[in-house]
Amino acid sequence: MDKITRIIAYAKTKLQEDLTGHGFDHAQRVATLAHQIAKKEKAQVDEITLLASAYLHDTIDDKVVPDVAEALAQLQMFLAEIEISAKQQAEIIFIITHMSFSKELEEKVTLSTAGKIVQDADRLEALGAMGILRTAYFGGSHQHPLYDPAIKPVVFTDKTEYRKGSTVINHFYEKLFLLPKKMNTKTAYEEALRRQKFMETFLTEFYQEWEPEKANFF
Template structure:
């Protein structure tokens, strides 16, 4: 990795500690283990694609992106203030803080799908690709089932086809765990912005397609 901002980087430890505090008791698939993987996947993208970025912005956005998500926290405004305070404590500049918030406010698939939100900076594209990679593959299958169970979504209803969502509330309700593969997950590879993200997404989707073949065979038995 090459770091455009190698001098006087802020301290990442307060950011990691805050993310762990907020996310360690999440049981929807958005826990601290998830953001740890997103941080590692972000680093893998940087290394594999040989990208020059603000490493603190990438890692902070990776660790903090779910700490202000309404799936996880009850009071989004309070969560945003706490994140702002955390980044000040870490020694981040105002420019870095604004950049991190820009990324995490525009990261979600639902905002892109329903509002046309986009992440235009390289740092943001890296974190978004990493976040989406963690929704795919074996981990993605487990997280989808975990989230669906926590929200009482049916596992599979053969008579209910996947749907297109018109608004955020409908998207949050979802349909079934299996439908989520088609409503979101299989759409992700074509949305990847980095070379590594695109290749890894296709590899993970291939695994998921094989899983679904076995799932349907067992279901229909």
Template sequence: MDMQTIDVLKAFVRSKLREDQSGHGMDHIERVVRNAQKIIQTQACDEFVVVAAAYLHDVADEKLVEDQEKAYQEIKEVLQVNGVPVEKIEHILYIIKNLSFSQEFEGKKTELSIEGQIVQDADRLDAMGAIGIIRTIYYGGHKGNKIYDSAIKPRLLQNKSEYREESTVINHFYEKILLLNDRLNTPYAKKIGKQRQEFLEKFLKEFLEEWE
């Protein structure tokens, strides 16, 4: 794997996300990369594509940027300047455009390569367990969402516009986070996901008992 290019990408991502206050900062990116590197050891894949996509996966996230197409173009340019072959650039861009949870609404789930599945699993694992709990609460506070309201019931989301509508922090666990475990791809991620799911369920049970 071309570590020099990976180091350039890492610096590029840090420059873009250094001021993030939504739970998608560089600490999140580094955990996703570490998750991906662990999964790589269990799967035959293009390691460079996985690690590059893991570093870049939030740079053009619509939640974080005003001009998503401009962000994609900047990613493409930094890869081109560093001599990444066209087919790998296209593969990396395809992964980061199609790994998000919101892609699965309205029958729009996109088939991902094994590289894409690894990055998706690595990202989803960081939304689960203890880290996932902290990130969900942190993001909810960032957006100004209420912690909990028993009168506001969790929704069965049908489309991306509903998904982008704000709800309570606790509802977000039921509307998204608890659903991730059944959507993991690789055996390694499923093993870790099971442990994190159990921790999350215990947390929510304790939270609701204390709240009431």
């Protein structure tokens, strides 16, 4: 069994029961998007580092695992077991521990080319039709209100406050619509704008359906 196959199997084991929108299907799409972005950008990146970071990025995420330190230790042992080089291990771990939106609220770092591409791929997954569904899925799993006109979107500068969340719809403004400008590559930026446009159309419809008495549907 080659290294990528074993990495995929590890990710599936760790993420297949996730019910927050960060499951193995998400990891698969991030890996596919990362591969497509790298190809379109003609980026010179190590394939194992790129795909491992994509598949494994949520296996140590505090939204998914109860003990981040333990999950990270397990991952490091696994990477050593399948003979991922020390250099590759260091880059993979750095990428997946620094690529998230919430991490940027604490510390802004410069990622490697592979890291920037995986970050873009992960952020594209937060946009478009998939982004809408994953946002609703995550919000429901954490008992966030769907929408409350009295609760206004805020600008988060602290990870702890960000993690508390507000409403599902507010999340569009508090994070998702901020992502296009944060894309590292032209390829991801253009796709992010396309997906954002779809989300804006969705919100127009949502607000109309939220107050049907004002929309005058019939």
